[in-house]
Amino acid sequence: MADTFFYSPGIRVSQQLPEQESQHCVKVLRMKEGDKLTVTDGKGFFYPCTLLQAHPKHCIVSIDEEIPRPKSWDFTLHIAFAPTKNIDRIEWFAEKATELGVDRFSPLLCRFSERKELKGERVEKIVVSAMKQSQQAVMPIIDPMIPFRQFVENPFTGRKFIAHCRPDPNKMALAKTCRKGEDALILIGPEGDFSEEEVQQALDLGFEPVSLGENRLRTETASLLACHTIHVLNAR
Amino acid sequence: MADTFFYSPGIRVSQQLPEQESQHCVKVLRMKEGDKLTVTDGKGFFYPCTLLQAHPKHCIVSIDEEIPRPKSWDFTLHIAFAPTKNIDRIEWFAEKATELGVDRFSPLLCRFSERKELKGERVEKIVVSAMKQSQQAVMPIIDPMIPFRQFVENPFTGRKFIAHCRPDPNKMALAKTCRKGEDALILIGPEGDFSEEEVQQALDLGFEPVSLGENRLRTETASLLACHTIHVLNAR
Numbered sequence: 517m518a519d520t521f522f523y524s525p526g527i528r529v530s531q532q533l534p535e536q537e538s539q540h541c542v543k544v545l546r547m548k549e550g551d552k553l554t555v556t557d558g559k560g561f562f563y564p565c566t567l568l569q570a571h572p573k574h575c576i577v578s579i580d581e582e583i584p585r586p587k588s589w590d591f592t593l594h595i596a597f598a599p600t601k602n603i604d605r606i607e608w609f610a611e612k613a614t615e616l617g618v619d620r621f622s623p624l625l626c627r628f629s630e631r632k633e634l635k636g637e638r639v640e641k642i643v644v645s646a647m648k649q650s651q652q653a654v655m656p657i658i659d660p661m662i663p664f665r666q667f668v669e670n671p672f673t674g675r676k677f678i679a680h681c682r683p684d685p686n687k688m689a690l691a692k693t694c695r696k697g698e699d700a701l702i703l704i705g706p707e708g709d710f711s712e713e714e715v716q717q718a719l720d721l722g723f724e725p726v727s728l729g730e731n732r733l734r735t736e737t738a739s740l741l742a743c744h745t746i747h748v749l750n751a752r
Numbered sequence: 753m754a755d756t757f758f759y760s761p762g763i764r765v766s767q768q769l770p771e772q773e774s775q776h777c778v779k780v781l782r783m784k785e786g787d788k789l790t791v792t793d794g795k796g797f798f799y800p801c802t803l804l805q806a807h808p809k810h811c812i813v814s815i816d817e818e819i820p821r822p823k824s825w826d827f828t829l830h831i832a833f834a835p836t837k838n839i840d841r842i843e844w845f846a847e848k849a850t851e852l853g854v855d856r857f858s859p860l861l862c863r864f865s866e867r868k869e870l871k872g873e874r875v876e877k878i879v880v881s882a883m884k885q886s887q888q889a890v891m892p893i894i895d896p897m898i899p900f901r902q903f904v905e906n907p908f909t910g911r912k913f914i915a916h917c918r919p920d921p922n923k924m925a926l927a928k929t930c931r932k933g934e935d936a937l938i939l940i941g942p943e944g945d946f947s948e949e950e951v952q953q954a955l956d957l958g959f960e961p962v963s964l965g966e967n968r969l970r971t972e973t974a975s976l977l978a979c980h981t982i983h984v985l986n987a988r
Contacts, residue, residue: 588966608844612973616965650967691987729852729983730824731886737848741980747965748984751927 517564517583518552520545521648523655527555527563531577536641538575541567553577558647558655560586585653589617592674592699593746596622596667597739598706601630607642609736613656613743614646620657626664628708634661664710668718674699678723679742681709681732690726690745700746702726704739753800753819754788756781757884759891763791763799767813772877774811777803789813794883794891796822821889825853828910828935829982832858832903833975834942837866843878845972849892849979850882856893862900864944870897900946904954910935914959915978917945917968926962926981936982938962940975 522537524530533541533555541547549570555563555577562585565577595618599606610621621643623634640658647655675698677690694700703710703718710718719725728738728745758773760766769777769791777783785806791799791813798821801813831854835842846857857879859870876894883891911934913926930936939946939954946954955961964974964981 612976615967615969615973616977617967650969652967689987691984729987731851731853731888733851733886737851740848740976741852744977744980745984748927748981751925751965 517562518554519651520547520553521651522553522555523558523644523648524555525558525655527557527577527579528561531579533575533577535573538571538573541575542570542572555579556585556648556653558644558653560584560654562653587617587619587652587654589747589750591697591746591750592619593617593743594620594622594672594699594701595704595739595743596624596701597704598624598626598629598735599631599634599661600707600735603638605734605736606634606639609739610639610642611646612740614643614652615650616740616743616747617652618656618743620659622659622667623661624664624667624703625661626706627711627714629706630708636660664714665717668703668721668723672699672701674701676701676718676721676723677726678703678710678715678718679726679728679738680705680715682712682715684715684725687725687727690728690742691749693724693726694746694749696750702742702746704735704742707735753798754790755887756783756789757887758789758791759794759880759884760791761794761891763793763813763815764797767815769811769813771809774807774809777811778806778808791815792821792884792889794880794889796820796890798889823853823855823888823890825983825986827933827982827986828855829853829979830856830858830908830935830937831940831975831979832860832937833940834860834862834865834971835867835870835897836943836971839874841970841972842870842875845975846875846878847882848976850879850888851886852976852979852983853888854892854979856895858895858903859897860900860903860939861897862942863947863950865942866944872896900950901953904939904957904959908935908937910937912937912954912957912959913962914939914946914951914954915962915964915974916941916951918948918951920951920961923961923963926964926978927985929960929962930982930985932986938978938982940971940978943971
């Protein structure tokens with residue numbers, strides 16, 4: 517399998533690469549007709565392909581083979597976080613979390629959010645390249661930004677956790693309370709933390725209060741380490 | 753305790769802030785005589801202080817109190833890694849690992865290292881600000897870059913692990929083999945991995961081969977997640 521990876525959600529039907537991937541293939545990598553490449557549909561498959569037309573905007577390929585590549589974890593990991601003001605910090609979190617393995621990202625709009633909007637395309641670009649770089653074939657879902665209240669009211673089958681920094685006698689370490697094989701949804705707040713009202717709303721809706729350790733962590737660090745905690749628990 | 757933190761290794765004796773911290777105090781934060789600040793010596797103490805002289809190069813303070821603040825983990829975590837070509841990736845690893853809690857950083861010069869030298873000052877700057885931001889009072893040790901062979905021959909009391917990507921029947925998941933309370937030294941290789949010879953040298957010297965998960969991780973991601981794995985195991 518050629519280790520030049522491309523992402524084309526519709527590859528199976530279109531046998532084409534999207535504009536940006538075509539550009540990368542032809543302009544950056546200078547690939548030519550007959551070259552071998554590997555395409556993923558982000559739906560759990562790798563397709564070793566041969567380049568038929570090296571078009572700078574829509575490359576056409578022939579699919580030589582279909583290799584199933586399911587995700588490497590057997591639980592659902594859904595992380596909902598309040599994006600930081602600094603876009604770089606969100607982007608590195610998205611990159612690292614994707615390398616590590618996450619099913620779904622939900623950017624939250626919280627009372628104390630420093631960032632009120634988030635361009636989905638930029639995050640998607642990062643996530644796609646991290647997925648390719650880490651040789652995965654399942655593309656995480658990236659939700660548009662959603663108000664906190666609306667998000668927590670959504671149903672979720674599995675454990676629901678809220679990592680907040682307010683004093684709370686019922687708070688447990690995520691690493692202690694979550695168990696192997698459990699689907700997990702974790703909420704991470706903005707730099708200014710969740711509001712008391714938001715925490716209460718979450719608790720009322722069945723979210724469990726958790727901490728991620730002794731030290732005060734930045735939002736993006738907390739988000740990544742929350743994801744990794746679940747993976748570590750599942751390795752045991 | 754005032755939450756404007758400063759780092760001054762010699763505070764107890766000198767009752768001064770170093771040049772850079774003085775600059776930050778006077779020029780950036782515009783602090784004035786009589787203002788309260790918190791200084792850490794990086795050796796496990798916070799010192800609530802009062803600013804006596806707001807000098808742009810060497811602020812003089814009076815120590816009002818001495819508050820012991822030992823590190824929040826009761827094991828030794830030593831990470832040795834081959835720095836990436838891209839300095840930003842090293843710097844974010846240093847920042848995140850410090851927020852999380854690490855005792856010692858050792859940059860390695862490996863056969864396939866893309867980066868042959870590393871400016872200690874830049875990394876130290878990042879580590880200091882991460883230590884302050886996460887309100888810790890113990891400064892991690894930052895070693896100068898050291899050749900792989902020389903490093904692995906140093907003694908270490910505790911478990912020694914090498915995370916390499918070569919096929920190895922004896923490899924175990926770090927999360928499965930390391931146990932709570934154990935001191936750990938973990939080696940993380942360059943993008944091109946450790947050489948076969950380096951892996952063999954480490955194994956001969958008692959390093960245990962480990963993996964960090966299913967997915968292929970970037971050097972800096974692997975380094976951070978290796979550190980976090982140890983913390984998660986210790987939370988259980």
